[in-house]
Amino acid sequence: MQALLSFDKAPPFAAPLRFFLTAPIFAMLAGLLLAWSGGEMLASRWMPDLLAAVHLLTIGFMLQIMLGAMIQILPVVAGANLARPLRVASWLHGGLSTGAILLAAGFWFGQPALLSAAALALGLSTFAFLGAAGRALSGVPSTSPTIRGLKLALGALAVAVLLGAVLALALARGWPLPIMHLADLHAGWALGAWGGTLLAAMAYVVVPMFQLTPGYPARPSWWFPGLLIALALTWGAAVIGESEWGIRAAQGGMALVGIAFAVLTLRLQGQRRRARADVTYRYWQLGLYCAIFALFQALTATIVPQLAEWAGWSILFGILMVVGAFMSFIVGMLYKIVPFLAWLHLQNAGCVPAPAMNKLLADAPMQRQWQAHVLALILLLGAVVLPDLLARLAGLALAVAAGGLFYNLLAAVRRYRTYLEAAKTR
Amino acid sequence: MSRPPPERIVDARYLEPPEPFVRTMEMLDTLQPGEAMMLLLFREPHPLYRVLRQNGHTYETALQDDGTFEILIRR
Numbered sequence: 001m002q003a004l005l006s007f008d009k010a011p012p013f014a015a016p017l018r019f020f021l022t023a024p025i026f027a028m029l030a031g032l033l034l035a036w037s038g039g040e041m042l043a044s045r046w047m048p049d050l051l052a053a054v055h056l057l058t059i060g061f062m063l064q065i066m067l068g069a070m071i072q073i074l075p076v077v078a079g080a081n082l083a084r085p086l087r088v089a090s091w092l093h094g095g096l097s098t099g100a101i102l103l104a105a106g107f108w109f110g111q112p113a114l115l116s117a118a119a120l121a122l123g124l125s126t127f128a129f130l131g132a133a134g135r136a137l138s139g140v141p142s143t144s145p146t147i148r149g150l151k152l153a154l155g156a157l158a159v160a161v162l163l164g165a166v167l168a169l170a171l172a173r174g175w176p177l178p179i180m181h182l183a184d185l186h187a188g189w190a191l192g193a194w195g196g197t198l199l200a201a202m203a204y205v206v207v208p209m210f211q212l213t214p215g216y217p218a219r220p221s222w223w224f225p226g227l228l229i230a231l232a233l234t235w236g237a238a239v240i241g242e243s244e245w246g247i248r249a250a251q252g253g254m255a256l257v258g259i260a261f262a263v264l265t266l267r268l269q270g271q272r273r274r275a276r277a278d279v280t281y282r283y284w285q286l287g288l289y290c291a292i293f294a295l296f297q298a299l300t301a302t303i304v305p306q307l308a309e310w311a312g313w314s315i316l317f318g319i320l321m322v323v324g325a326f327m328s329f330i331v332g333m334l335y336k337i338v339p340f341l342a343w344l345h346l347q348n349a350g351c352v353p354a355p356a357m358n359k360l361l362a363d364a365p366m367q368r369q370w371q372a373h374v375l376a377l378i379l380l381l382g383a384v385v386l387p388d389l390l391a392r393l394a395g396l397a398l399a400v401a402a403g404g405l406f407y408n409l410l411a412a413v414r415r416y417r418t419y420l421e422a423a424k425t426r
Numbered sequence: 427m428s429r430p431p432p433e434r435i436v437d438a439r440y441l442e443p444p445e446p447f448v449r450t451m452e453m454l455d456t457l458q459p460g461e462a463m464m465l466l467l468f469r470e471p472h473p474l475y476r477v478l479r480q481n482g483h484t485y486e487t488a489l490q491d492d493g494t495f496e497i498l499i500r501r
Contacts, residue, residue: 214492219491
């Protein structure tokens, strides 16, 4: 077991944990906003309170966990060590949390000053993190598709945040910009180029590792991230060149790449060597099917643009992509990563043998939370069609599911601390 | 990259962490200086690389088409 001491170079548990524990609170807030506003929120994708809820989910929940996890995984999957990870975690966490609240409040109250402040907080904290991550990754050769994917994803994050900040400032100050085209482009860079590339880079490692599937074949793994970024760049160029055709071709291309990745992952999962379908596997299956459905929807709209004129069209896409796909992937990974990190840090603290991971986070509460998540997703999808009847209920269900996640993670951390105290007094 | 004999190969592709790490360290303990072993994995084990470097071992990695990383480790 002495060999395991080598893991003591891992960043302290507190570094990623603060992100994992606060993210569900933002998802709860998003659910509560919907429960408060009701069906009106779903009248159009441009409703300010819907924009508030969406950014609580995408920044407060998704980005928070993505970057918090990045602090942890850069040394593990890329051999890149962030200098002073706890310090980075502390200001990044502060910046993202403050920025997400300011942005949501700016949309909700229609306050230009809050939108400007949000652009500043989110822009500064993300770019400072990109600087720290860039320094850690400089000189690290792209020896695996994961490392190349991570580098490209971080570049895409810079573009997504920059576009978001420009949009927030344009709204706050009334800049004459093509807001709708830029908002689509921002979403494409944020969910597709950043989210999709990061997801692929991570999936190459975590899907075989946690679900005991075969590995991703090398050739497509090298290509997926680069293709997504190239298409997102084409999309940007088409917006600048005002080419409607170019925009649609790039969107369709990104959707196809995403579908290919999801289908490949489903095929690998079909060959997994773990007989039992654990909660991570279920979350990933749900996420992959939702992503395929949403991307087919996007692909259809590039061919028949009239479809997207129905207000519910892009809201349906958003729910499938954010709650159905990304939240599912993220929660599925958290349920593996948090107990594993707790086990690792207990082991390093001299708690040998460390308790089994299912002692730290049992299966039953995770399964219950998974059911709550599925129920929330079904209600949210239903609310697109029957907003007056289902929107408030769907909001409450989302808040309950996120609350369940918070409770489960907190319970795991409490158990970790109990074991740690016991090991220290031994 | 020359392949060591089968008894010197740790196929950790379908093992959960920390099994691949533990098994590799166990096999490394049985090697004489100058001898080699191979680890098969669907990812690059950077934490293991660090330990190998600290202990003065050398390693060489090749990614195969099926996504297997073949890591040849010399003691």
